[in-house]
Amino acid sequence: MIQAIENDLVHEAALDNAAGRVLALKFLLGLFEQPYVQAPNAQLTGLLEKDDALNLQVARESMTLVKNNGLLPIRNQPQKIAVIGPNADELYNLLGDYTAAQSSARQAQTIYQAIQEMFPELEVVYALGCEVRNSIHQEEAIAKAVELARDADLIIPVLGGSSARNFDMAFLSNGAVSSKGINMDSGENVDVASLSLGGQQEVLLKQLKALGKPIACIMVQGRPYDLTLVNELADAVLIAWFPGQQGGRAIAETLVGLNNPSGKLSVSYPRNTQQLPVYYYQRDAAKQDDYYDEVGQPLYPFGYGLSYDQFDYRQLAVKQMVDKLVVTVKVKNNGQFVGQESSLLFVKLTGGAVIQRTKLLKAFQKNAFQPGEEKSITFELPAADFNYMDIDNQVKRAQAATIMVADLAEKITLSI
Numbered sequence: 001m002i003q004a005i006e007n008d009l010v011h012e013a014a015l016d017n018a019a020g021r022v023l024a025l026k027f028l029l030g031l032f033e034q035p036y037v038q039a040p041n042a043q044l045t046g047l048l049e050k051d052d053a054l055n056l057q058v059a060r061e062s063m064t065l066v067k068n069n070g071l072l073p074i075r076n077q078p079q080k081i082a083v084i085g086p087n088a089d090e091l092y093n094l095l096g097d098y099t100a101a102q103s104s105a106r107q108a109q110t111i112y113q114a115i116q117e118m119f120p121e122l123e124v125v126y127a128l129g130c131e132v133r134n135s136i137h138q139e140e141a142i143a144k145a146v147e148l149a150r151d152a153d154l155i156i157p158v159l160g161g162s163s164a165r166n167f168d169m170a171f172l173s174n175g176a177v178s179s180k181g182i183n184m185d186s187g188e189n190v191d192v193a194s195l196s197l198g199g200q201q202e203v204l205l206k207q208l209k210a211l212g213k214p215i216a217c218i219m220v221q222g223r224p225y226d227l228t229l230v231n232e233l234a235d236a237v238l239i240a241w242f243p244g245q246q247g248g249r250a251i252a253e254t255l256v257g258l259n260n261p262s263g264k265l266s267v268s269y270p271r272n273t274q275q276l277p278v279y280y281y282q283r284d285a286a287k288q289d290d291y292y293d294e295v296g297q298p299l300y301p302f303g304y305g306l307s308y309d310q311f312d313y314r315q316l317a318v319k320q321m322v323d324k325l326v327v328t329v330k331v332k333n334n335g336q337f338v339g340q341e342s343s344l345l346f347v348k349l350t351g352g353a354v355i356q357r358t359k360l361l362k363a364f365q366k367n368a369f370q371p372g373e374e375k376s377i378t379f380e381l382p383a384a385d386f387n388y389m390d391i392d393n394q395v396k397r398a399q400a401a402t403i404m405v406a407d408l409a410e411k412i413t414l415s416i
Contacts, residue, residue, distance in 0.1 A: 052246060059243040059250035061340070061366075064263035065306040066227075067237040071214050073257030073308055078153030080123040083112045084145045084208065085158035086132045086183070086201070087220040092164035093132070094220060094240075094247040097187035098177075101167055106245060111158050111218065114248035118256055125152070132162045132183035133198040142200060146207045155213045156255075159201045159230070160221040163187040163242060186222035195226045195273045202229055209233040218251060226272045227299060239263075260308045262340035262366070269300035283355040284348070303344045303361070309335025311369070313343075313406040320415050325386075327379040329405045333369035342366045343405060345379050350411075351399030353391040359404060383416045 004010040026032060065072070087093040089112040091102055116124045127145035130138040149155050163186040170179040176189045184190060185198050196202070206229075209215060217234035219225065222242050230237055238261065240251055253259040270278045275294055280302035289296035312332050319326045333339055343366075346359040363379045386398045402411040 055244050056246035056250055059240075059247045060253065060259045062241055062243065062263045063250060063254050063259065063261045064239040064241070064265060065236070065254075065261040065308075066239055066265075066269075066300055066304065067231055067234065068306055068308075069235045071216055071235040072238070072255060074154065074216075074255055075257075078122065080125065080152045081115065081119060081154045081156060082145075082149035082152035083115055083124060083126045083156045083158065084129045084149060084204070085218075086128060086130060086199075087160055087162065087218075088112045088156075088158035089126050089128075090162075090164070091245070091248070093162040094243055095163065095245070096222060096242045097163045097165070099164070102245070109245065109248050111220075111248040111251050114252035115156065115255070118252040125149075129157070129204045130200040132160075132201075133185050134182050135199050138200040138203075142204050142207060145204065146211065149208055149213065150211055152211075152213055155208050155211070155215045156218060157205055157208060157215065157234075158218045158220060159197060159205065160219045160225060161186045161198065161223065162220075163190075163222050192223075193273065195224060195270065197225055197230075205230065205233055216255065220247075224267065224269050227269075228271060231299075257308060257337060260337045260339040261305070262307060262342065264303050264305040264342045264344070265300055266302070268298040268302045269304070271295075271299045281357045281360055284358045285355050303342075305342075307335070307339050307341065308337045309333050309339040309341075309369070309371070311335075311339075311341045313408055316403070316405055316408040316410055318403050318410050318412055320412070323383050323416060325381040325403070325416065327363075327381065327403055327405070328376055329408065330374055330376050331367070331369070332374035333371060336371050338368070338370055340366055340368050343377050345381075346404040347381070347385065348402040348404070349386060349388055349398035350401060352388060352396060354388065356388065356398075359402075386414055386416070 001015065005012050089110045091107045091110050092099065112126045125148055127148045128141050129145035130141055162183055164184055165177065166179045166181055168179060169177055172178045178189065180190060185192055215234045216236040217230055219237065219239045227237065238254060240247060243250055250259060254261055268278045268280050270276055278298045312334055314330050316329045327345060331341060331343060342364055344361060345363040347362045348359045349356045362381055362385050365377055367375060367377065369375065386401055387395050388398060390396045398414055400411060400413050402409055
């Protein structure tokens with residue numbers, strides 16, 4: 001700056017104005033009245049503990065179990081567990097894009113480490129197996145992983161994608177970060193043309209399946225992947241998304257039943273790229289839903305997610321008030337675990353000159369249940385929930401509506 005002023009590139013008055021703005025802000029903050037403040041270490045520790053607790057809660061509740069043939073939760077104590085895969089022992093792979101550098105203590109909180117801590121009396125081993133996307137020279141790593149898992153009682157592949165960037169940041173001319181490595185396949189400025197698992201992950205899974213051992217597959221991902229093969233080969237499939245700093249612990253707790261999975265899919269889960277677009281609120285038009293060579297239905301529908309419990313719904317009732325609908329339904333936990341259930345309420349409108357949607361999500365509730373407990377869940381839907389835009393670009397009220405919760409449905413003529 002001194003050189004710029006001396007060379008008449010910047011006027012000294014401009015520097016005075018900039019400094020004045022900074023000093024004015026410091027005056028407003030009271031920094032000149034109280035220039036010395038206490039170190040916020042104690043307050044920061046409390047904030048970090050609070051954030052960790054919230055992070056763990058979010059990770060627990062977002063775990064989405066999409067397949068389980070009875071393998072989970074782990075009840076019969078295995079003697080050896082093999083944790084295999086590119087996302088098993090790397091904390092950064094559990095975090096989303098734009099992640100700050102993590103301390104060494106944080107970096108040790110991986111899925112593999114959490115499973116080790118959950119089974120301190122057992123032999124828990126780890127192998128990379130293969131990288132997320134790199135397909136070159138992976139044979140040796142795959143062979144090592146298969147050999148390590150050969151005498152295991154349970155194999156836990158941790159597959160999927162990664163949003164982990166390099167920290168020697170490089171930027172494009174438009175300001176977007178371009179410092180991604182070969183194994184970063186999710187995040188800003190990173191698009192994929194195929195939803196297939198990257199690199200040699202499917203090869204790794206096939207060779208692990210050939211061992212004839214039970215397989216509980218953990219999917220770490222920021223986008224849907226083609227899970228057709230994973231579903232075929234694994235006994236249980238748990239989608240963890242990018243579960244964050246406490247994701248390893250949340251996954252380990254879910255595997256043993258300390259956390260009952262309660263996540264529901266916020267997307268219609270496609271079978272593959274060629275099936276796109278796939279979404280639940282399509283127009284209720286008379287058309288061929290299936291492709292010539294593929295079914296039109298998603299692999300998993302919007303709102304899908306398994307629990308270790310069985311939740312049953314009954315007695316759906318709809319009452320029309322002056323300006324709203326009151327919907328009640330009874331939900332019972334017929335399982336053996338404490339669990340949470342998200343009850344989703346969909347509405348299908350009838351009437352008008354436009355083709356209405358097959359259904360629209362209008363409300364949901366998440367409630368906790370003890371084993372055997374039954375609760376009456378109440379939804380209140382305002383009259384505006386039954387409005388639609390007609391062909392004349394006017395907002396109108398539907399003539400009728402079908403209210404749907406789980407496998408229950410009731411059609412009513414609207415009077416609100």
